[in-house]
Amino acid sequence: MAAKELINVIRPIVAISTYITFTALAMYEHPECHEELMHGDNNYFEMFVQEVRRYYPFTPFLGARVHKDFVWNQYEFKKGVLVLLDVYGMNHDSQIWSDPDEFRPGRFKEQKDRTFSFIPQGGGDPGKGHRCPGEGITIEMMKASINFLVNKVDFEVPEQDLTYSLSRIPTLPESGFIMKNIRKKL
Template sequence: MAAIELINVLRPIIAISTYITFTALALYDNPKYLEKLLVGDSNYYKMFIKEVKRYYPFGPFLGAKVRKDFKWNNIEFEKGMLVILDIYGTNHDSKLWAKPFDFWPERFDEKKDELFNFIPHGGGNASNGHRCPGEGVTTEIMKASLDLLVNKIEYEVPKQDLSFSLTKMPTLPESGFIMNKIKRKF
């Protein structure tokens, strides 16, 4: 029982640390947004965080088992069948997202249905769908981390391999995200 509890604590910590790494990478890859983030607008922080979760994949897909038989788009899904949700593909689908391969936080300025389009945490409602109930906590920790990176510390990013593979879980830059000469802003 203790092992299960430990896994239940470690899994979200690993997930959040992956998103924090991608937040730092997004700042590095997209310095033009730094000025807007320095203003401290909490709504812009939310848009930036959502775009990090949409653009950079925690993992390329999620697996699940069908809970009950159903038919969708003329495809039969039987109870117990293993299915895969293509997170990266959905979050980069041009039918759902304008310029899906551009990092653009302002896409979240307009409120639209995100239950099945914006799926870094799975799809549907957390209470009865296949969506992570920790999504809100993850967002708040990412906002605090973004604030730290933007307003509280200065750092340099040395040359490194920041590419990532869509075949690894969790997806991370090859070299991690190395920062040096870190110091507190005053």
């Protein structure tokens, strides 16, 4: 029981730190968003965070074993079979998202029911299905990180390898995200 609870403490820390790394990467790769972020508008912070969670792959896929035979959309799932959910693919599916390979926070301006079409931390209603119960905390921590990185400090990003592999979980840029000459804004 103690080990399980320890994992429940560590897991959200890994998730949040990974998403904060991708938030910093998004700010670096999409400087056109910087001006909006400097104004500290909570609505824009929310849109930016949601787009980071959609665009960047915290986890490219999730795996599970089928516990009981069932049929879904005319496809038979047999007990014991390993199935993979293509999280990255769904978050980049052109049938769900217009211009899915473009980083556009404005796509989240309209509130749509994305219970099963936007699944960076699971799908469904957190009260009824499997969606990460720490999702709200993750989003708020990402917004706080944006505010800190944009409005509280200045820094430089040295040359580094910011590519990431869709075969790793969690996914991170090869170099992490290195900053130098970090100083408090006056």
